[in-house]
Amino acid sequence: MYLLIPAAGSGRRMGSNRNKLLLEVRSRPIIAWTLLAAQASRYISWIGIISQPIDWQEFQEIIADLQLSKPVELIKGGSTRQESVYNGLQALPATAEQVLIHDGARCLATPNLLDRCAEAIHNSPGLIAAVPVKDTIKVVDENGIIQSTPDRRQLWAAQTPQGFDVKLLKQCHAEGIRQAWEVTDDAALFEKCGYQVRIVEGEETNLKVTTPQDLAIAEFILRTRLGEE
Numbered sequence: 256m257y258l259l260i261p262a263a264g265s266g267r268r269m270g271s272n273r274n275k276l277l278l279e280v281r282s283r284p285i286i287a288w289t290l291l292a293a294q295a296s297r298y299i300s301w302i303g304i305i306s307q308p309i310d311w312q313e314f315q316e317i318i319a320d321l322q323l324s325k326p327v328e329l330i331k332g333g334s335t336r337q338e339s340v341y342n343g344l345q346a347l348p349a350t351a352e353q354v355l356i357h358d359g360a361r362c363l364a365t366p367n368l369l370d371r372c373a374e375a376i377h378n379s380p381g382l383i384a385a386v387p388v389k390d391t392i393k394v395v396d397e398n399g400i401i402q403s404t405p406d407r408r409q410l411w412a413a414q415t416p417q418g419f420d421v422k423l424l425k426q427c428h429a430e431g432i433r434q435a436w437e438v439t440d441d442a443a444l445f446e447k448c449g450y451q452v453r454i455v456e457g458e459e460t461n462l463k464v465t466t467p468q469d470l471a472i473a474e475f476i477l478r479t480r481l482g483e484e
């Protein structure tokens with residue numbers, strides 16, 4: 256299975272002036288934890304990290320340090336996540352029929368989750384890891400007035416990995432460019448093109464490290480997982 260890791264964002268919401276994936280959690284850069292999960296996955300055999308060239312030297316050092324046995328390629332990122340994934344899809348080897356896309360910022364996803372997604376993609380051309388929402392969600396207008404309260408039983412919080420048939424996802428991205436769709440995940444493009452996307456049960460701990468609070472939570476989860484004090 257081919258894995259693309261979007262890792263070309265900035266650290267704006269982290270209050271950092273560098274790529275947040277280079278910040279450390281439990282003595283390793285965030286991206287290193289994501290790579291270790293990919294390395295431990297049974298099915299992933301190729302890893303593409305989509306990132307900005309300014310970070311490539313640091314990424315290369317991290318990859319060398321981890322001594323990964325799987326091939327890793329660096330692919331140039333875009334100005335949005337959508338553009339970054341588009342670039343990643345163009346850089347996939349011609350043999351790639353299916354792909355998992357997993358945000359570098361979700362460094363707590365377990366190898367088991369990656370593997371469950373890799374297995375499920377054989378039965379569905381589009382899938383995402385997701386968890387049922389616990390909060391009641393409100394739709395709010397620009398004046399802060401609630402417009403509606405969707406039925407919570409139908410709401411799921413989207414995570415990554417997201418898995419797709421490569422040919423179809425490339426088509427959906429091309430259509431997204433033609434129609435100037437702006438989306439925050441790849442499933443949204445698949446949905447807009449009328450293709451079915453299936454849910455795979457995600458993990459509550461699979462958070463996207465976005466703010467300094469998330470870093471502290473990630474640190475705590477990793478320490479607990481590794482059986483440390």
Ligand code: C5P
Pocket residue numbers: 260261262263264265276305306332333334335336337339340358359360361463465
């Ligand atoms: O900004 P956000 O946290 O939603 O980004 C999700 C993932 O997409 C992160 O892993 C980030 O590095 C990546 N990204 C990207 N290219 C961009 C913006 C974000 O690969 N231009």
